[in-house]
Amino acid sequence: MKPDETRPGNRILTWLALAGGLLFLFPALYSIFMSFQTVDAYYTGTLDFTLENYQLAIGQFHFARYLFNSLIVSGTVTVMGLAFATMAAFAFARFRFAGGNLLFAAVVATLMIPSHISLIPNYLSLARVGLLDTYAGLILPAISNGFAAFFLRQYIRGIPVALDEAAYMDGATPLQVLWRVIVPIARPAIFSMGLFIFISEWNSYIWPLVAVGDEDLYTLQVGLARLYKVNPGEDVVNWPLVMAASTITILPILLGFIFVERHLVRGITMGAVK
Amino acid sequence: MLFRLTPYLLVLPLMSFIAVFTYIPIAASINLSFREWDFLSPTMPFVGLENYRLLLSSHEFWNSVRVTALFAVISVPIRLGLALMVASYLVRETLPSRLLRGALFLPSVTSTVSIAVVFSWMFATDYGMVNAFLVSLGLGRVPWLQDPQLALWVVIVVNTWKQLGYDIVIYIAGLQAVPQELYDAAAVDGGRKAHVFRRVTVPLVMPTTYFLLVVSVIEAFQIFTIVDVMTKGGPAGATDMLVNMLYRVGFTLFDIGQGSALAVLLFILLIALALFKSRVLGRRIHYEA
Numbered sequence: 280m281k282p283d284e285t286r287p288g289n290r291i292l293t294w295l296a297l298a299g300g301l302l303f304l305f306p307a308l309y310s311i312f313m314s315f316q317t318v319d320a321y322y323t324g325t326l327d328f329t330l331e332n333y334q335l336a337i338g339q340f341h342f343a344r345y346l347f348n349s350l351i352v353s354g355t356v357t358v359m360g361l362a363f364a365t366m367a368a369f370a371f372a373r374f375r376f377a378g379g380n381l382l383f384a385a386v387v388a389t390l391m392i393p394s395h396i397s398l399i400p401n402y403l404s405l406a407r408v409g410l411l412d413t414y415a416g417l418i419l420p421a422i423s424n425g426f427a428a429f430f431l432r433q434y435i436r437g438i439p440v441a442l443d444e445a446a447y448m449d450g451a452t453p454l455q456v457l458w459r460v461i462v463p464i465a466r467p468a469i470f471s472m473g474l475f476i477f478i479s480e481w482n483s484y485i486w487p488l489v490a491v492g493d494e495d496l497y498t499l500q501v502g503l504a505r506l507y508k509v510n511p512g513e514d515v516v517n518w519p520l521v522m523a524a525s526t527i528t529i530l531p532i533l534l535g536f537i538f539v540e541r542h543l544v545r546g547i548t549m550g551a552v553k
Numbered sequence: 554m555l556f557r558l559t560p561y562l563l564v565l566p567l568m569s570f571i572a573v574f575t576y577i578p579i580a581a582s583i584n585l586s587f588r589e590w591d592f593l594s595p596t597m598p599f600v601g602l603e604n605y606r607l608l609l610s611s612h613e614f615w616n617s618v619r620v621t622a623l624f625a626v627i628s629v630p631i632r633l634g635l636a637l638m639v640a641s642y643l644v645r646e647t648l649p650s651r652l653l654r655g656a657l658f659l660p661s662v663t664s665t666v667s668i669a670v671v672f673s674w675m676f677a678t679d680y681g682m683v684n685a686f687l688v689s690l691g692l693g694r695v696p697w698l699q700d701p702q703l704a705l706w707v708v709i710v711v712n713t714w715k716q717l718g719y720d721i722v723i724y725i726a727g728l729q730a731v732p733q734e735l736y737d738a739a740a741v742d743g744g745r746k747a748h749v750f751r752r753v754t755v756p757l758v759m760p761t762t763y764f765l766l767v768v769s770v771i772e773a774f775q776i777f778t779i780v781d782v783m784t785k786g787g788p789a790g791a792t793d794m795l796v797n798m799l800y801r802v803g804f805t806l807f808d809i810g811q812g813s814a815l816a817v818l819l820f821i822l823l824i825a826l827a828l829f830k831s832r833v834l835g836r837r838i839h840y841e842a
Contacts, residue, residue, distance in 0.1 A: 289647070296649030300656025306714075307663070309682065310671040322680070367567040374560035382564055389575050391827035393775055395796050396820040397578035399585065399803050399812055403592075404578075423570035453559045482664045484778045485796075489804055500666045504782050507670045518674055525667040532662055540655055543662065544722055 307529075314522035321519050332523035336506075340520070342527050344495065345502035350531075352417045352487075352498060353480040360424045360476045361469060368431035369457045373443065383432070389425035395485075402489055412493040420490075421480055427472040434468040435461055471542045478532060478543075499528040579820070585813035592807045604814035614815070616790050617798045620705065624794065625773035628709045633765055635713070636720030641754050643721065644728045654725070658718035665715065669782035672711045673698070701791035704784050708792050711779050716772075720765055727761030728754070767830035771823055795819050 301308065313321060320327035336342040370376075371383045401420050402411070410416040438461065446456045462469065487498045497505070507521050536543070586604055590597035608614045639657065643650040660668060675682045676697035684694045697707050735757065739749045755762075777796040780786060786793035786801070799819070803812030 289649070292647075293649040293652070296653040300653050303714075304656055304659065306671050306675050306682075307660070307668075310667075310674070313674075363567040363570065366563040370560040370563035374563075376557075376560040379560065382568060385576070386567070386571065389571060391824060391831075392575060392579070393771070393820060393823045395775065395777075395799060396582050396816050397575060398799070399809060399816060400578035400581035401574060402804075403581070403809070404573075419570070420574040423567055423574060425571065428567055453556070453563075457563075478662050482662075482666075484666055484781075485800070488781075489800075500664060503664075503670060504666050507673065507782065515679075516674075516677075518680065521670060522674070525664075525670050528664050529667045532664070533659075536659060536662060540658070544654075544658065 310522045311526050313519055314526045316519050318517060318519050332519045333527070335520055336524045336527060340502075340506055340524065341494065341497075342499070342502060342524055345497050345499045346527060348414075348417075348496055349481060349499045351414060352421075353477050355414075355418050356421045356480045357473055357477045359418075359422050360427060361473050363422060364424050364427035364431055364472065365462065365465075365469060366457070367428045368435055369461055371428070371432045372435035373440070386425045386428050389423070390429065398485065398489060401486075405490065412491055412496055414496070416490045417487055417496070417498070420486060421483065424472075424476055427476060430472060431465065431468055434465055438464050467542070471545060474535075474539055474543055481532060503528050582813045582816050582820070585809055586817045588810050590809040592809055597809075600810065604810045605818075608811055608814050608818070613790070613793075613798065617793050617795045620790070620792060621774055621776070621794045624705065624709065624712075624776065625770050628712055629766065629769045629773060631709070632713050632716055632720050632769060633762060636717055636724050636765075637755070637758065637762070638750075639717075640721045640724035640728055641750060644725050654718075654721065657721055660715045660717075661719040663715070665778040666782055668711065668715050669779045672707070672714075673783050676707050698784055699788055701788050704788060704792050708776075708779055708783065711783070712773075712776065715779075716769070720769070723765055724758060724761055727758045731757045764830075767826060771826050771830075774819065774823060774826075 314332055315328045315330070317327045317329045317331065319325075367386070371379065371386075397420070405411050405416045405420075410419070442460050442464070443456050446460050451459065482500065483498075484500045484504070487501045488504070491497060491501065503521075503524050506524050507516065585597075587599055587601060588597040589600045589603070643654050643657075674680075676684075678684060678694055678696045678699065681697070683697065688694065695703065697703050731754070735753055736749065739753050775796055776794050777800065780792050780794050780797050781800070784792045786797045795815070796819070799812055799815045802808050802815060806812075
C-alpha cells in the first residue's frame with residue numbers, strides 16, 4: 280500500500296492521532312511536568328518551576344548512585360547475555376553434535392519456565408557463597424537468556440552455509456567464522472536482542488528487590504519503589520520529588536526509544552509470530 | 554579433535570548458567586517444599602506434604618488464587634478486545650497510524666515501577682488527578698486504592714495501560730498477514746465495517762488471538778510489581794496476587810518451606826498452561842507467506 284499522507288483530510292487525521300497519543304500518554308507526560316514544579320506550586324495549583332526536585336533526588340536521595348548501578352547491571356547483563364546467546368546460537372545452528380538437540384530443547388524449555396520458581400533457591404545459593412548485596416549477585420542470575428539464544432539460532436540458520444564454507448576453505452577457525460562472517464550478517468538481529476535484554480533488565484524489579492538490602496546497590500527500580508513507599512519524615516508523599524525520581528528512572532529508555540522503536544517492534548513481533 | 558569439541562565449548566557458558574540458575578533451582582524448590590526452614594536454624598527437617606497441606610487449607614492461599622484468577626479472567630479479554638479493535642484501525646502504514654502505534658507501544662517498554670508510582674498518584678484519594686476531575690464535575694472523592702471493591706479494578710486499568718501496546722503490535726503483525734483481497738471482497742459484497750470486523754477480521758486473526766490469550770494469561774498469573782508498589786496486596790487482601798504472597802511468605806516471613814511449596818504449585822500451573830499453548834499453537838496454521 281502506498282503511503283497516502285498527502286491526501287486531503289489526512290493532515291487532520293495526523294493531528295487527531297497525535298492528540299490521541301498524547302491523551303493516552305497523559306499520565307506519563309503529566310508526571311514529567313510535575314517533576315519540574317515546586318512543592319508549593321503543586322499543592323496550590325500555581326505555576327512555579329524549579330530543578331530542586333532533581334537536585335534532591337540526585338543528591339540527598341542517591342538517585343545518581345542508583346542510575347549508575349542500573350547502568351552497570353543492565354550493561355553487563357546485556358553484553359554477557361548477548362555473547363553467551365550468540366555463541367550458543369552459532370553452535371546450535373551450524374554444528375551437529377551428540378546431545379545437541381537435547382541441549383537445544385533444554386534452552387527452548389526455559390522460555391516456558393516462570394522465573395519465580397528460582398527466586399528462593401537463587402537467593403539461598405547466592406547467600407551461601409556471599410554474593411548477596413554485590414553487583415555479581417544482581418547480574419549472574421540474569422545472564423542466561425534462552426529467548427535470545429533461540430531467536431538468534433533461527434536467524435543464523437537463515438544465513439547461507441556457503442559463506443561459512445568459503446571462510447573455512449580459506450583456513451578460518453570456527454571462532455573466526457563466527458566473528459567475521461556470522462556476527463556481521465546477524466548484526467540487526469543481535470542489536471534487536473541487545474535492546475530487548477537491556478530493557479528487560481533495566482525494568483526488572485523482583486530480583487533486585489530480593490538480592491540487595493544495601494542501599495548503595497539499589498537499582499533505579501528498587502530505589503524508586505522505596506522512595507515512594509517510605510517517605511522519610513513526612514506524612515504525605517512529596518509527589519514532585521517522587522516524579523523527578525520516576526523521570527530519572529524512565530528517561531534513558533524513553534530517549535533510546537525514539538531512535539530504536541523500529542528495531543524493538545521487529546524483535547518483539549518476530550519472537551511472537553515465529 | 555578441537556573441531557569436534559568446538560560446539561560444546563560454544564554452548565558451555567550458556568548451558569552452565571541455565572543449569573545453575575534455572576534447572577537446579579527447580580529441583581531445589583521441590584526439595585525445599587518438603588522441608589521446614591526459617592533460613593536461620595541449622596537443620597531443615599523433612600516434613601513431607603505438610604507445607605502443601607497447610608497452604609491448601611489456608612484462607613490466604615485460596616484468596617490469592619481467587620484474586621489472581623479474577624485478575625486474569627477480567628483483564629485478558631479486555632486487553633485483547635481493545636487491542637484488536639485499535640490494531641484494525643492502525644494496521645495501515647500511514648504517518649498517523651505509525652505515530653499512534655509508537656505512543657501506544659511506549660508504556661510496554663517503560664519501567665513498571667514508574668508506571669505504578671505515576672498511577673498511584675493518578676488514583677490518590679486527596680491530590681490525585683482522577684479525583685480532581687470527579688470533584689470538578691461536582692462528584693465526591695473516591696478512595697480508589699483503599700476500597701476493596703475498587704482496588705483490583707485500578708490494578709487492571711494500570712496493567713492494561715501498560716500492556717496494550719504490546720498486544721496491538723502483535724495483532725498488527727497478525728493482521729498484516731491477512732490477504733488484502735479478503736477485505737476487498739467483503740467491501741465489494743457491501744459489508745458494513747462492524748460486519749467485516751466480526752466476520753472477516755476476528756476469524757482470520759484467531760491464531761494470533763490464541764497466542765496472545767495464552768501468553769497474557771501466563772503473564773497475568775505472574776503479576777507482582779504493580780501490586781507490590783500500589784497496594785501491597787491490600788486492602789484486606791483484595792489485590793493479593795500469588796507472586797505477592799510468595800514474596801511475603803518467602804522473604805518477609807522467611808517461611809522457606811511454605812514459600813517453596815507455593816512456588817512449586819504456581820510453577821505446575823504455569824507449565825500446564827505453557828504446554829497447552831505449544832500443543833494448541835503447534836497445530837494452528839499461521840496465515841503468512
